Amino acid sequence: MRIAIVDLNNFSRYPTLSVGQIAAILRQAGHEVTVISPFAVGVGSYRRVTRPHALGYYESVLRHATAVSGVQAVRALRRKLAAARSPARARAQAATLAEVQGVLDRGTDLLLISAYSMYREVCGAIAAEAARRGVPVVVGGPMFGMPEIAAHWLDLPGMSGVFAGEAEGHLLDLVDSVMGGGHAVPGLATPDRPDLVPAAPFADFDALPFPDYADFPWDRYPNRIVPMMTGRGCGWGVCTFCSDVRTSAGRTFRSRSFAHVRDEMAWQSRRHRTGIFTFLDLKLNSDLAVWHGLIDEAQSVVPGCEWTASVHVQTNGETGLGSEALKAARRAGLSRITTGLESAAQGVLNAMGRGTTAEALSRFVRHASEAGISVRMTSILGYPGETAEDVRLTARFLADHRPYIDRVVVNRLAIVGDTPLGQAIRRSPERYPQIGALAPNLETGLIDHENATFRSPGHLPAVLQMLHEVYRINRKPLKGASLTFEGVM
Template identity: 45%
Template sequence: MPTRHPDSPIRALIVDLNNFSRYPTMAVGYLAAALRQAGMAVEVLSPLAHGVPGIAREPEETPLMDLGRRANYLLAQAPGEPLRKLRRRVEHLRGRRERRRLDDISRLFLARGTDRCDIVLVSAYLMYDGVCEAIGRACREAGIPMIVGGSYFADAEVAGSWLSIPGLTALIGGEVELEIAEIVEAAVDGADLSGFAGVWLPGGRGRHRPPLEDLDRVAFPDYSDFPWHRYPHRIVPMLSGRGYGWGACTFCSDVTSSAGRTFRSRSPDNVLDELGVQSHRHDARAFVFTDLKLNSDPGMWRALVDGIPARVPHAQWIAAVHVGAAGDHGLDAPTLAAARRAGAVRLTTGLESGSQRILDRWAKGTDLDVTSRFLHDAAAAGISVRVTMIHGAPGETAEDVLASARYLEVHGRLIDRVNINRFQLMLGTTFMRRHDERPERYPSVIVRDRQPRLAQAEHELTDAYDPAYVRATQRLLGAVHAINRRPLTGEAGPFEGVM
């Protein structure tokens, strides 16, 4: 293990495996700020800065993409073991580019090496377990501690599956910003970390950490290490609160993550202060609010609409919102018009399905007529709208899929982008717990392979084998393509592919 003079600052190397292609990684920014505030020397290894392509959330829609999506869904709905093998083979071939990118990241770290650092901290999504293993082996050989952090390590089953990573000192699956400097110092000194909540140790020791309540105590993220020259536009990520203020859908995994459990909000002044600071630091006027729903606290939402113009004149921003079936959600026509004047250029909402029966079954808390009114009001205000949809959830019939297709066809001129995803069985969700407890309640759901390292379970939905369901799916995908192929015009253009 490298020797460090007791009076010299701890040298922390942060590896950013999230590697977004459009804006800095917020978790890394929080980590860098907390460690620098404690007097540590911080280096951020950003693969994007070294030419490794970043993650493209939503690539440009093309006819070829439409064909590929249609074929992908056809294979996903095909029954029988031979077709399952073909599907896995196709997925393997499609993943070659991603595997090459991951190999490039591993080689980048190995070329950097573990000299000039006392500890390695890795911010990772679950898909990066192979890269974490490569980094861990290098740290083990050098005698340097490695800590890996990720939002899904709040789940004990997921965390437990990662504890065998070679060279791992600890996993962090809690909001530890106020204690991360103490954790790092203890790890460098070889001290016992079991006293820190939210930290999981090889061998299985660890305990959950309660959600962080006083978010105003957390230092503003430090994005100075990121390759701003490689981003198409200078977009700063922002977060006004953590968790979800509108309950939890049965399929939602966001609310099971370390930051998603329960809803907590910063004070409006704290958020507005950060907007001003980040704008000044990075000469930026564009922001993406990464809150699960920015209007979880309607008071915060209205305070931002009122306060942003004074703090950052000519700002432009995007966010996700919840269009609730009842109550005050702050998305009435006058407030949307005010939000547009305050710089809101795009809002994303979870449509999920065009079938009210399915929305009620999922406990989504939305009403399609209310959503329709929101779409019209947002369009009238000049705000671009993006919706998310989920296809293939248990209980969904061909008629439900057709209802989704019809809803998009009717409202297509009011929607600029649709992000559609096949339903995934995510560990820790309400639905997964119910299925584990009484699988006989869901005879159409066949769980093939539980994959805790990815926090999901590979499954089949036998209802999707119905030819009418397949035809309805193809109509739905046609409606999605008809919307997504349109050029994105106006001031939302710089945010294409961001959210």
């Protein structure tokens, strides 16, 4: 059977792991697979944080001020401008639509689309075009575990099905059902069977073929980076704001064997002539056997390899992130590491369920930097109960640790309904007086809201202080191997 996969995730630095995995499973079963990558035909993607320009601080201030403005017209204009510049809009995806039309003209039996929620307009155009040719279309993505979003997408004319959950165990059955069988498949909602129950988390990773990235535009990527994942979910998994552990691939923690990870590293390195890897695990130190396996064997598996990963710094239990372990990780090729700061105020960290302290994070960034690993951190502004002093504490943490941190990503609080925070706000709104005017947004999967935290006394000056420290850190030029991963995570 001829199956085309449309990759609307459109990463600009490396292939899409989930699409490569689907392609490998289908090819192993004997299907003829085509992958449509918008990046290959010049479609832009969302930018990751890179070194800001000389006026970057003022740009960040303007972005923040307009995002939290109490004037509705200002926020509406900001949203309108962002939408006009979005690579997700149908006009920006004209080349993608042309590629899909070309595949349909040449003949295909089924279209599978991998997409985030912001790509609904483009998916609607693809589904309509496919319907005119009598070709079924099924879309999958991380947000479809929310029934209201799945139903919203299933309403698109020409949409044959919406899939939620992890597809590996049901993919071939899904193809048979959509192509005529019509039988129920776990995780699949269709116009005839609109009720959706996400497919259960998949666990037998070692039985899967390695992801197939042969179709991706390797010549367009700045570096030949192979994406890998050693496990799904998060070994911590209780941060109240985190939607990753509630979406398709994040539910419960499951790990591959290190032997399977090691074999894939060697195979992908040979196939794509590279030794650069990005590990996409939510928390690579969730399975310490895999973490220490990489530290012990990565260089013998792929000599000279460089890799990047995200980890979680917690205060209870062994984390594998001590000073000596980090030095060994650097010798094993770990050149850039990401962890969540979120806030340096202990009250906010506790409310978030982070399981860490500013002191533990301080030790980690110092040890990682001293080991020669470039450190990237994330932060969140506007968590319920956050005060101006809390923001100033975070600003001071960044100032004190400027020599040890190379990049900081600042996010304003986003609320997803299925997260513990989203559920708590809807269940007991009186406990969160700062958060109001809740309105589910089916286009983004978020809960639109008003956050009075941003307009509390002294909050804006504290944010400006923090943004200035972020700017000073992010202006630092990266050096050596860490430069390979600029803009990657």
